[in-house]
Amino acid sequence: MTPPSPLTxxxxxxxxxxxxxxxxxxxxDYTFTAGRATSRFLRGIAGKKIYGERCGTxxxxxxxxxxxxxxxxxxxxxxxxxxxxxxxxTFCVVNVKFSGSAMELPYVCATVLPxxxxxxxxxxxxxxxxxxxxxxxxxxxxxxxxxxLTHDLxxxxxxxxxxxxxxxxxxxxxxx
Amino acid sequence: xxxxxxxVVGIGQTRHQATRGDVSxxxxxxxxxxxxxxxxxxxxxxxxxxxxxxxPDFFEGVMMPELYLAxxxxxxxxxxxxxxxxxxxxxxxxLVAASLIQARIHRRVLTVAFxxxxxxxxxxxxxxPIPFSPPLVAGAGGxxxxxxxxxMRRSGAPEHIGVLVALKDxxxxxxxxxAHLHEEGIxxxxxxxxxxxxxxxxxxxxxxxxxxxxAMVFTDEAGGDxxxxxxxxxxxxxxxxxxxxxxxxxxxxxxxxxxxxxxYAQAGIADPRRDxxxxxxxxxxxxxxxxxxxxxxxxxxxxxWKLVEDGATAMDGDIPWNPSGGVLSSNxxxxxxxxxxxxxxxxxxxxxxxxxxxxxxxxxxxxxxxxSQFFAMWAVGAxxxxx
Amino acid sequence: xRDVAVVAFAQSHHVRREQYRNEVELLMxxxxxxxxxxxxxxxxxxxxxxGSTDYLAGSAFSFVSTLDxxxxxxxxxxxxxxxxxAWALYEAWxxxxxxxxxxxxxYGYGKSSPGALRDVLSRQLDPYYMAPLWPDSVGLAAxxxxxxxxxxxxxxxxxxxxxxxxxxxxAANEYAQLTSSADPEALLAGPEIAAPLRRHDCPPVTxxxxxxxxAAGDRARELAARPAWIRGIDHRIEAHALGVRDLTTxxxxxxxxxxxxxxxxxxxxxxxxxxxxxxxxVVREALGLGDGVTINPSGxxxxxxxxxxxxxxxxxxxxxxxxxxxxxxxxxxxTSGPCLQQNLVCVLEGGER
Numbered sequence: 043m044t045p046p047s048p049l050t051x052x053x054x055x056x057x058x059x060x061x062x063x064x065x066x067x068x069x070x071d072y073t074f075t076a077g078r079a080t081s082r083f084l085r086g087i088a089g090k091k092i093y094g095e096r097c098g099t100x101x102x103x104x105x106x107x108x109x110x111x112x113x114x115x116x117x118x119x120x121x122x123x124x125x126x127x128x129x130x131x132t133f134c135v136v137n138v139k140f141s142g143s144a145m146e147l148p149y150v151c152a153t154v155l156p157x158x159x160x161x162x163x164x165x166x167x168x169x170x171x172x173x174x175x176x177x178x179x180x181x182x183x184x185x186x187x188x189x190x191l192t193h194d195l196x197x198x199x200x201x202x203x204x205x206x207x208x209x210x211x212x213x214x215x216x217x218x
Numbered sequence: 219x220x221x222x223x224x225x226v227v228g229i230g231q232t233r234h235q236a237t238r239g240d241v242s243x244x245x246x247x248x249x250x251x252x253x254x255x256x257x258x259x260x261x262x263x264x265x266x267x268x269x270x271x272x273x274p275d276f277f278e279g280v281m282m283p284e285l286y287l288a289x290x291x292x293x294x295x296x297x298x299x300x301x302x303x304x305x306x307x308x309x310x311x312x313l314v315a316a317s318l319i320q321a322r323i324h325r326r327v328l329t330v331a332f333x334x335x336x337x338x339x340x341x342x343x344x345x346x347p348i349p350f351s352p353p354l355v356a357g358a359g360g361x362x363x364x365x366x367x368x369x370m371r372r373s374g375a376p377e378h379i380g381v382l383v384a385l386k387d388x389x390x391x392x393x394x395x396x397a398h399l400h401e402e403g404i405x406x407x408x409x410x411x412x413x414x415x416x417x418x419x420x421x422x423x424x425x426x427x428x429x430x431x432x433a434m435v436f437t438d439e440a441g442g443d444x445x446x447x448x449x450x451x452x453x454x455x456x457x458x459x460x461x462x463x464x465x466x467x468x469x470x471x472x473x474x475x476x477x478x479x480x481x482y483a484q485a486g487i488a489d490p491r492r493d494x495x496x497x498x499x500x501x502x503x504x505x506x507x508x509x510x511x512x513x514x515x516x517x518x519x520x521x522x523w524k525l526v527e528d529g530a531t532a533m534d535g536d537i538p539w540n541p542s543g544g545v546l547s548s549n550x551x552x553x554x555x556x557x558x559x560x561x562x563x564x565x566x567x568x569x570x571x572x573x574x575x576x577x578x579x580x581x582x583x584x585x586x587x588x589x590s591q592f593f594a595m596w597a598v599g600a601x602x603x604x605x
Numbered sequence: 606x607r608d609v610a611v612v613a614f615a616q617s618h619h620v621r622r623e624q625y626r627n628e629v630e631l632l633m634x635x636x637x638x639x640x641x642x643x644x645x646x647x648x649x650x651x652x653x654x655x656g657s658t659d660y661l662a663g664s665a666f667s668f669v670s671t672l673d674x675x676x677x678x679x680x681x682x683x684x685x686x687x688x689x690x691a692w693a694l695y696e697a698w699x700x701x702x703x704x705x706x707x708x709x710x711x712y713g714y715g716k717s718s719p720g721a722l723r724d725v726l727s728r729q730l731d732p733y734y735m736a737p738l739w740p741d742s743v744g745l746a747a748x749x750x751x752x753x754x755x756x757x758x759x760x761x762x763x764x765x766x767x768x769x770x771x772x773x774x775x776a777a778n779e780y781a782q783l784t785s786s787a788d789p790e791a792l793l794a795g796p797e798i799a800a801p802l803r804r805h806d807c808p809p810v811t812x813x814x815x816x817x818x819x820a821a822g823d824r825a826r827e828l829a830a831r832p833a834w835i836r837g838i839d840h841r842i843e844a845h846a847l848g849v850r851d852l853t854t855x856x857x858x859x860x861x862x863x864x865x866x867x868x869x870x871x872x873x874x875x876x877x878x879x880x881x882x883x884x885x886x887v888v889r890e891a892l893g894l895g896d897g898v899t900i901n902p903s904g905x906x907x908x909x910x911x912x913x914x915x916x917x918x919x920x921x922x923x924x925x926x927x928x929x930x931x932x933x934x935x936x937x938x939x940t941s942g943p944c945l946q947q948n949l950v951c952v953l954e955g956g957e958r
Contacts, residue, residue, distance in 0.1 A: 062239055066737040068279060068728070072663030072719040074349035077627025084350065102464035106351075108673055109630045112460030115647060115676020117633055132371075134363030135417035148417075153364060160464035164351075177371060196352045211371075216465065218368040221703050242733060274665035275687065280736070281660040281728035282687060285942040288842045295860065298842045298947065299696065302687040304666055310684055314696060321702035337732070346665045458653075458683035460672050473680035588669050592683075 079109030082121065084193035090185055094159050096120040102160035106195075126183035126198075128156035129209045131217045135172050150175050154201050155217055162217065163195075169202035177218065178208040221320040223602060224451040225442025226563040228258025228435030234398040234548035237336040238429040243278060244290035247332045250431035251291060254328065258435040258445070262292030265435070266324040271301040271311025271331040272552030273587075276346060279338035291330065303456070305500070305587025307331065308432065308555025309594030312583075313454045315436055316596075325438045331556035332431035340427055340551070359424055359503060361589060363416035365468045366505040370418065372469060373508070375523035377418070380504035381409045382526050384423040384546055387501070390533060391543025393572035398428045398548040423504035423546075430550030432557045442602070449563035452580070452603050453484030454596035461589040468590055474513040477593040481582075482515070485597040490515045490582070494597070496538045496565045496575040497582040498558040502545045507531065511539075514584065533575065541565070541573040555585025559596055566600040609701050610825040610832030611928075611953065613818040614921030615639040619782040619909035622718040623812040628662065632714045632814045633674040639816040640710070643828040647676040650818075651706035653683040654697040656690035656713040656913050660728055663719050671714065682706070689713060690815060690917030691878075691939030691949050697819055698838055707824045714814035715913035722810050722912070729942060731845060742943070743807055747799040749852040749944045750883040754801055756853040758890070761801060764882035765789035768805040768907055775904025782909040783809050805907075808880040813911025815918045833924035833935075833953045837865030840949035845942075852944050858891035861950040862936070867892050869952075873932035874899040876919035878939045880906045887945065888938055898936075902926065916940065920951050927955040 076084060079095060083106055086093040094103035095118040097111035103122050104111055111118050133152035139145070150172050153162035167175055168184070181201040191197050211218075230253025232238070238246055247270070255261065268291050275281050284291075284300035291298065303310040308331040315329035333340070344358060369375070388404050391397035401408075404422075412422035442448040457477035459466065478490070487493040499514070501507045511522035516537060525531055531539035540546070542561040545554050562583035564570045570578075579600040586593050615638035623631050640646060647653075653675060657668045668685050677683065686692050690713020697709035717725075723741035730736045753759050766789045775781035792805040818828070825832040841857035841864075843850055862868070875898050879885035889900065901907075903922040906915050916939025923935035934954050941947040 064733055064737070066732070068736075070660075070663070070720055070725060070728075074663065074719055075624060075627050075716070076350050077630050078625055079630065080350050080627065081625075097464075100464065104464065108670070109627075110633055110673045111676075112463035112673040113465070113676065113678035115633070115636065115674055117630075132364040132368045134360065134367060134419075135414070136360060137413065137417070138359075138415045148414075151360060151364070151416075161462055177367070194352065195350075215372075218371065218469070219704070221705070274659050275728075276659060276665045278732070279728070280732045281725070282658060282941070284688075285729055285842075285946055286731045286845050288946070289844050289846075293842055294844050295841060295857070297840050299692060300687055301684065301696075302668070303685050304669060314684065314699075317696075317699050317703050317705075320705075321699050323699060323702065343665050348664060348670070456682055456684060457680040458672060458677050459680045460677050461669055463678060471680075476680050588666065591669070591672075 077109060079107045083107050087195060087197050088191050088193045090191060092124045092126055092156055094122045094124050096122050103158060105159040105161045105163060124156040124158050126156065127204065128154050128181065129214055130167060130175065130177060130179045130181055131155050131162055131214050132177055133167060133175055148172050154181055155214060165198060166200040168200040176208065178211060178214060180204045180206040180209060222322050223439040223442065224316045224319045225437050225439065225445060225448035226434055226598065227437050227441060227445035227448050228254040228260065229560045229564055230254030230257060230433045231396045231557060231560065232431045233396050234428040234430035234550055236428060243283065243334050243337065244287055246334050246429060247287060247330050247431045248290045250433040251328060251330055254433035254435050260435060264326050265292060265328045267297040267318055267327050268293040269299045269301065269311055269315035269327060269329045271307040272333055273304060273307055274343055276343035277338055277340045278334050303587060303592045305551060306555050306585040306592040306594040307587065308553050308557060309559055309583065309585030310456050312434065312556055312559045313456060313594055313596065316451055316454060319436050319438050326441060327436045328433065329436065330431060330433040331553040333550035333552035334429045335427050335550060336429050359416040359419050362503055363419050366418055366503065369469045369505060369509050373520040373523055375508060379508055379523045379526050380418065380423050381406060383504035383507040384409045386532055387540050387544045387546040390541050390573060391547035394542050397543040398426050419503050425502040425545045425549035428548050428550040430548060430553050432553045432560050434560055447567040447569065449566045449598040450602045452597040452599045453481040455480040457593045459591045461591055469509060470513050470519060471590050473591060474586065474593050477595050478514045481595045481597050487597060491537050493580060494582050495578040495580050496541060498542060498561040499539055499584040500545055500555060500558055500586050501540060502549060504546065507539060538575050541570065541575055555594060558585055559583035563598045566598050607702055607821050608834055609698055609819055609821050610834045611817055611920065611924035612820045612825050612829035612832050613639045613642040614925055616780050616815040616918055616921065617813045618780050619811045619813040619911055621782065621810060623716055628714060628716060629671050629674045631812065632671055632712065635814045635816050636674055636712060639818055643818055645708065647681065650708050650710045651682065652697055652700045652709040653681055654693040654709065654711050655685050656688050656693040657715060658687050658913055660725050661715040661717055661912060689913050689915065689939050689941050691920060694817060694917060694920060695838060695840060695949060698835060701819060701821050707821045709819040710816065711819060711917065712814065712816040713914040713917040715911055716812040717810045717912050718812050743799045743802065745943045746881045747802045750801050750881065752852045753883045753887065758853045759883050759886040761793065762789060763886065764806050765792045767882040767885050768792055771901055771905050771907040774902055775908035778903050778908065780909065781904045782811055784908065806882040808906045808910035811909050811911040813909060813914050815914040815921055817917060817921050829928065831928050831930065831955050833927040833955060835951060836954050837952040839864035842947040845946060847944060853887065855887050855891040855945045855948060858888050858938065858948040858950060861948055862892045865950045865952045867936055867950060867952055870934060872898050872936050873934050874902060874923065874926060875936040876901055876903060876905065876923040878906055878916045878919045880910050884945055892936060916949065923953050927953055
C-alpha cells in the first residue's frame with residue numbers, strides 16, 4: 043500500500059496559518075424522568091425515610107431501588123422502610139477535586155449498608171478524622187434541616203459515626 | 219459445522235499520547251487502520267467488513283461516530299458495525315469481528331477501536347452525573363478505590379503491592395514506542411511518594427487519559443495460511459453482570475471468572491499460569507493486577523499479591539503481565555481493550571520488538587469495563603488450533 | 606448457513622412522552638413478554654444483544670443501567686451496539702451462525718422525549734464541518750425530499766398518500782402512537798414546516814422499546830408453531846457527506862437487498878424504516894418492490910418512530926405477520942444516519958425451504 047502523498051497547497055494558501063483545531067461549544071438540554079421506583083424512593087428521602095424494595099424472587103432488599111431486581115430481572119415494588127443507620131462496608135479517601143464540587147480535600151466516600159438492606163448507598167462520611175475511618179464502622183445519617191429537605195439524595199448531608207462498637211467483619215464480609 | 223478458524227494477519231496502533239492535535243478523529247483511526255493493512259499486505263479493497271468500537275460518545279461529542287467515519291474506514295459499500303460495551307469495548311469489538319469470520323460470513327475483516335479523549339472532555343463525560351444520583355467523586359478511581367480497599371482487607375496484602383505493579387508497567391512501557399507514558403527515571407520512591415488521589419490509589423498508580431487507536435485485520439484459515447506469522451485465535455468469550463446487586467462480588471467478579479473459564483476451555487488451557495506464556499490484562503489502577511491474577515486463575519484467592527511481590531509478572535518472571543506497559547501506560551479508553559488483544563497477538567507473532575517475551579506461543583488478551591461488570595477475553599497462539 | 610428464525614416479538618405502547626417510567630421500567634415488561642411468549646427464562650438464552658444510544662438518554666454508559674431489567678445473574682454472554690436494535694439483531698444472528706449460541710434475546714429502546722431530538726441528531730454529523738452548523742434532522746430530510754421532487758422520483762401528492770395510508774393502517778395496531786383517517790387532500794392543505802415537508806411527511810417523536818427472540822433450527826421449531834425464518838440479512842453504509850451521495854436513490858439499500866436475496870422470489874409485504882414519506886419511495890425502489898407488495902401494514906415509522914427500536918420493530922412486525930400466516934415472504938428494512946446513510950435489509954419467510 044503506498045503511503046499518501048504530501049499535500050500541495052494552492053499558491054493563495056501557502057503562507058496562511060493552518061487551522062489546528064476548531065472549538066465548537068455544544069449544549070443539549072435534557073429533562074430526565076426519575077421513573078416510578080426512583081420517584082418513590084426520593085419522595086421517601088424528602089420525608090427523611092429510606093425505602094428499599096424487596097425482590098419477590100430472591101427476597102433481597104434492593105437499595106437504591108430502581109424498580110427491578112438486577113439479579114433476577116423482575117419488577118420490584120414491595121417497599122421496605124430501612125433505618126438511617128448502618129455500617130461502612132468499604133470506603134476511599136478522595137484527594138482530587140472535580141469541577142463544581144465544594145468539598146474540602148481530603149474527604150471520605152463510603153458505601154453505607156443500612157441495617158436490613160442487601161445493597162449499600164454511596165455517601166460521604168464526616169465528623170471523624172479521615173485517617174480513623176474503618177470498615178465495619180457504625181454510622182448514622184445526618185440530614186439537612188427540615189425546611190431544606192427535598193427529593194434528592196443530597197438531603198442526606200453525610201453519615202457520621204455513632205460511637206457504637208464496629209460490626210464484626212464476618213457480619214458484613216459478603217458485602218465487601 | 220465447526221467454526222472457521224480466525225487468523226490475525228495485520229496489527230496497527232497509533233503512538234498513544236495525551237493530545238493528538240495533529241490529526242482529526244478520522245485521521246487517528248485511519249493511522250491505525252493503515253498500519254494494520256500494511257502489516258497484512260492488503261489494501262482497503264481487500265476488506266469485506268469493518269467493525270469499530272469505542273466507549274461513550276460523549277467522550278468526543280459525536281453521536282454514533284461510525285456514520286462520520288465510514289469514509290475514513292474504507293467502509294463505503296460495506297457492512298459497518300459499531301460495538302459499545304463500556305471499557306471492555308476494545309475486546310468485544312474484536313470478538314464481534316472474529317465472529318464474522320467464524321460464521322463464514324466474511325473472509326477478511328478490519329476491526330478498529332479508538333478514543334480521542336482530548337476532543338470534548340473525557341473527565342467531564344466520565345463524571346456526567348447519572349440522573350437522580352448526586353455526584354460525589356471525580357473519575358473512575360473514586361468508584362474502584364473502595365473495592366481495592368476491600369481486596370486489601372480480604373487478602374491481607376501489604377500496602378506497597380500497588381506501587382510494584384505501577385513501577386513494573388511503566389518500566390515496561392519504556393520498551394514500547396507506542397506507549398503514552400515514557401517515564402524515564404521512574405523509581406519505587408517516585409511512585410510511592412506521588413500524591414494519593416483516592417486512597418489507596420496514588421497518582422502514579424492511575425492510568426493516563428490518552429488519544430489513541432488500534433486496528434487488526436482478521437482472515438479465515440486460508441488467509442492465515444497464506445500470511446506471514448499469523449496469530450491464531452484459540453478462544454474468546456464475553457460475560458456481563460449487573461453493576462450493583464445483592465451479593466455481587468466486586469473484588470473477584472464471577473463474570474470475570476466464568477469468562478476466563480470459557481476461554482480456557484476453548485483454548486485447551488488447563489492451568490493458566492503454566493499454559494499461558496504472557497498476558498495483556500486490563501489494569502487501569504495498579505491493584506487490579508493482583509485482583510485479576512486471582513480472578514483469572516493465575517493465583518489462588520487471596521494470593522495474587524504474592525506473585526507480584528515475587529516478580530512473577532515482571533518481564534523476566536514466569537508469567538509476564540503487560541510487557542507493553544498496559545493500561546497504566548496508555549489508556550485511550552475505547553481502544554485499550556483492543557490494544558490488549560493486539561499486544562497478545564503481537565507476542566505470539568514475535569512482533570513485539572523490545573518488549574517481546576522470548577518464546578511466547580500462547581497469550582491471553584483481557585478487557586473489562588463498567589463497574590467491573592463487562593468482560594471480554596481471548597487467547598491467541600502461534601500455532602493453528604486443532605479445532 | 607444455519608436456519609435462524611424470529612420466534613417471538615414484543616414492543617411497548619409507543620407514546621410521545623413516557624412521563625412516569627424510566628428506560629428500565631419501560632423496557633422490562635417488553636422483555637418479560639417476549640421471553641414468556643416462548644417460555645424461556647434468561648438462563649435459557651445463550652446470547653443477549655441490545656441497541657441504544659447515550660445521546661437519547663443524555664447520560665454516558667446509559668445501556669448499563671438497563672441491564673438491571675434483564676436479570677444478568679448468573680453472568681450472561683452479552684453485547685451491545687450503539688445502533689438501532691436491528692443491528693443488534695444482526696450481531697446476534699452472526700453469533701448463532703458461529704454455532705456458539707442457539708437462542709438469542711435482542712432488544713432496542715430509546716426515549717426521544719428527554720432531549721430535543723432534532724438538535725440531538727445533529728450530533729451524528731461530521732464534527733468539524735457539519736455539526737457546528739446544527740443542521741436539524743428534519744431540515745436534512747427536507748433537502749433530500751427537494752432533491753427527490755426535482756428528480757421526479759416522487760410528488761407531494763404521493764408523499765401525502767403514503768402518510769395517509771400509514772396512519773390509517775396504524776388504527777389496527779394497538780402499539781402505534783399516531784393514527785388518522787385524514788385524506789391526502791386534507792393533509793396537503795396544511796403548511797410546510799420545512800419545505801417541501803409538511804407535518805404529515807415527518808415521523809412522530811416517540812419513546813418506545815422492542816425485543817425479539819431468535820432461535821436456530823430445531824430449537825426454533827420447538828419454540829414457535831410457525832417460525833419466521835431469516836433467509837437473508839445484509840447491511841451496507843454509504844459515504845457520510847450529503848454532497849457526495851445521490852440522495853434520490855439508496856445504493857446501500859439496493860446492495861443490501863441484493864445480498865439478502867430480496868428479488869429471489871415474490872414478496873408479500875414489506876416493513877420499511879422510512880421515517881419520512883419521500884424516503885419510502887426511495888427505499889421501495891431500491892428494493893425493487895412492485896405495486897403488489899403491502900408496505901408497512903403496521904403503520905410504519907410514520908405512526909411510531911422510537912429511535913433505536915424502530916428498525917428492530919420493522920423486523921418484528923414482518924415476522925409477526927408471517928407467524929400469523931398473513932404472509933409467506935416479507936422484507937424488513939432498517940436505517941441509520943442522516944438521509945438513509947446506512948441500511949439493513951432482512952428477508953423473512955414462513956414455512957420450510
